Amino acid sequence: MLSRLSYHRSPLSGRSGAAGGQAQKPGTTKSMQQYPNYQDLVLVGGGHAHAIVLQMWAMRPMPGVRLTLVSPQSQTAYSGMLPGMVAGHYEHDDTHIDLTRLCRAAGARFIRARVEAIDPELRTISMPGRPDLEFDLLSIDVGSTPSRNIAGAERALPIKPVENFWRHWQQLQKDIATSKQTVAIGVVGGGAGGCELAMAVAHALREPIGAGRAEVHLLTRGERVPDQFPPMAQTAVVREMARLNVQVHGNWAVTEIEANGVHASDGRFLPLDQVMLCTGASAPGWLANSGLARDESGFIQVDHYLRAVNCAHIFAAGDAASLTGRPLPKAGVYAVRQGPILFHNLRATLTGRPQKPFRPQREFLRLVSCGDRRAVAVRNGLALTGGALWRWKDHIDRQFMARFSELPLEMDDKRPHDGDIIRERDGQHLAPMRCNGCGAKVGADALSRALAPLPPQQSSLLHRGIGDDAAVMQLPAGELLVQSTDQLRAPVEDPWLFGRIAALHALSDLFAMHARPATAQTLVTLPLAAEALTRRDLHQLLAGAVHELNRHDCVLSGGHTSEGAELQLGLSVNGFASKAQLLEKTGAKPGDCLLLTKPLGIGAILVAEGLGKAHPSWHEAAIDTMLQSNAAAAEILAQHHARTLTDITGFGLLGHLLETLDGDAPLGATLFVDRLPLLTGAATCAREGWLSSLQPQNARALERIANPEPWQSDPRWQLLVDPQTSGGLLGAVPAERAGDCVHALRESGYAEAAIVGEITMPGSEELGTPVRLTGESPQLQEG
DSSP: OOTTOOEEOOTTTTOOOOOOOOOOOTTOOSOSOSSOBOEEEEEESOOHHHHHHHHHHHHSOOTTEEEEEEESOSEEEOGGGHHHHHHTSSOGGGGEEEHHHHHHHHTOEEEEOOOOEEETTTTEEEOTTSOOEEOSEEEEOOOOEEOOOSBTGGGSEESOSHHHHHHHHHHHHHHHHHOOSOEEEEEEOOSHHHHHHHHHHHHHHHHHHOTTSEEEEEEOSSSSSSTTOOHHHHHHHHHHHHHTTEEEETTOOEEEEETTEEEETTSOEEEOSEEEEOOSEEOOGGGGGSOOOBOTTSOEEEOTTSEETTEEEEEEOGGGEEETTSOOOOOHHHHHHHHHHHHHHHHHHHHTOOOOOOOOOSSOOEEEEOSSSOEEEEETTEEEEEHHHHHHHHHHHHHHHHHHHTOOSSOTTOOOOGGGOOOOBTTBOOOSSOOOGGGGBOOHHHHHHHHTTSOOOOOTTEEEOBTBSSOEEOOOTTOEEEEEEEEEEOSSSOHHHHHHHHHHHHHHHHHHTTOEEEEEEEEEEEESBOHHHHHHHHHHHHHHHHHHHHHTTOEEEEEEEEEESSOEEEEEEEEEEOTTTOOBSOOOOTTOEEEEOSOBOHHHHHHHHHTTOSOHHHHHHHHHHHTSOSHHHHHHHHHTTOSEEEEOOTTHHHHHHHHHHBSSSBOEEEEEGGGOOBOTTHHHHHHHTOEETTHHHHGGGGGGBSOOTTTTTSHHHHHTTOOOTTOOEEEEEOHHHHHHHHHHHHHTTOTTOEEEEEEEOOOGGGTTOOEEEESOOOOOOOO
8 A cells, every 4th residue: 555655766767656645635525534444453463364364354355444463573484484494495584474565465554562461351452661552353363482391491492483593593503603513402392393493403504514513303202203193104204304313312301401401301411502492382471361261271262263262352363272172283284274264253243244163174284394305295194205295395385475475565356345344333433524624623532531541741841731722831041942843644554653753753853953852742633533443543643752752851732633634743842952052054164074873765665665665674674763862862963062963854865964055155065975874775775766755856956966977876876865754863073073973873872873974165166066975985983
């Protein structure tokens, strides 16, 4: 969906331009949304079943229902390909589903957060460091982790969470490759997963260190492996492990893990350098206090419709669910097959239609990956082994992943069935004709209920605030009032995150003036929705803004809310400063160094994410950059005698630099292109032409570069005018203080702060083109 973004194809890509949706004509009373939202359906966890729900939702949306995914990771691993990833047959991204892109295709919100509690009665989800999220209907697919009921288990490396395992496994491979000692690795767990992991590790370590330098041990409390497999299959798998020199230790119940090995229940000790856990499944700890009925292992008990047995508005699937009357093995195949049933039953619950039962197969084909592109196929007690079976498995797995990676963001046949549309809540529906003027305000009850839970705020300067017709503020003696305002369309789907970003973006103007924030007022536009959803959004949005305002001793003193076509947040911020401490945009001197505190590329990456082209890590890095406050950077620059300071926002680096040069006396600047810090992925975005709709206007500033020819094909050319949301600061600092300033900035967390140019005195022929680019830079000390 590109409802909140438009983009421009740059000349670098050789492709034509495109734009987002058309704006509504002013003054009309036509409904701003064809289908307002009435219900909140929240998916907790990015497991296989939820991935399929999102994929199917993308092909068959349900207007009137707002779908939200909450997951701590923006990529979710496909379990069937993990052994291949460990063995080195697949790259990380080959085996992971991009949840950010999948949510965009489904028209769903993605909230990257870790759930730590749910309240079925209040219908809320708790996440650390942020307000509770309310829901009407909930589904849980959070998977499981290996059981750690072994003394010293904290010394072992569990296979899940996968991201943690992958990070440590990559480092372990590097350490082993540089070691001259024989390395012994033990895998605890005799199920199919433990066998696959042991063989994958054995294969991966063959090449870099040579035969005989790595020992791989598989420890199981049973007599034979894999557990619960037929004898013919066990024989085949053990034969494959022997071929890879994996040593199987049967009847070895591990009772304690030490730094140098493991103890068995009968007193035996096996020396090991690294222990990996692939033991039985363990439920997330927070389920214990959820109030949901659970089985003896702590998993949510569900009926054959996948509903929690004691809570009809909560569903569960995958490893998190335990089917009442017929417990199933914790296997990805069941989660995959539950996906379509879950999709149907969630929608049936919202529409009052009959639900479908989940009927698991009693027997299914199992393909066990055997390290070096071989597999064992098992069904009905029979087993076959060979490379062709691995290639068949590889084909099946890649086809499954293509369902998500190749899912289009826009579909021509997305018209909803009339019976799929939710048009009311509690018997009430929104009038299709919406009023303008004050008739577009958010209702008083929704407003007061959204404001009530906000964190407390106090200020000795604020005499009257929220609740009065206007704010009344005491001006400190001898200080000047500094004011600024900014308004943003939502660059992210998470309203709490958006509130934080918008507040930091607005406060940056005060930081750039070296002023102290004091109060803020908000202008909020909320998309049309049922009152309950409007209240929820408003609370999340304001809570995010207040979170950042409180961090900077700034009080929310009032605001205004209204209906609109899309989510927007504006803030008017007030601060104070003495005349002597104020910093301005102009006043630099020739020879000053130009310092930039944050990397560039936010605008391009936001567009790429909207097009489904951005890697999740690019988007995460852009969000982290937007959430980094400029307050400390401004103070450091002031301490190092910055002569000018400005924040890099909508006009891009070049546009704001030109404002700095536009003082009483003509100035020029040289930019050190090779020193410009860029977000990962930004150069790719520029090369591909994934650029902001503001780019064509900002690009006019490029005409003021004196030497454009060598640079116009360089992706950094376009990024000079890339609009930044909550971007960094650009300061002119005396050359003798610049190195120490960069060092102080980096020590304070601005890891990519850099000297990116210097102020010059332009020649008479360069007055209209005061900026020069160079790939060379003087030998400057940057700490």
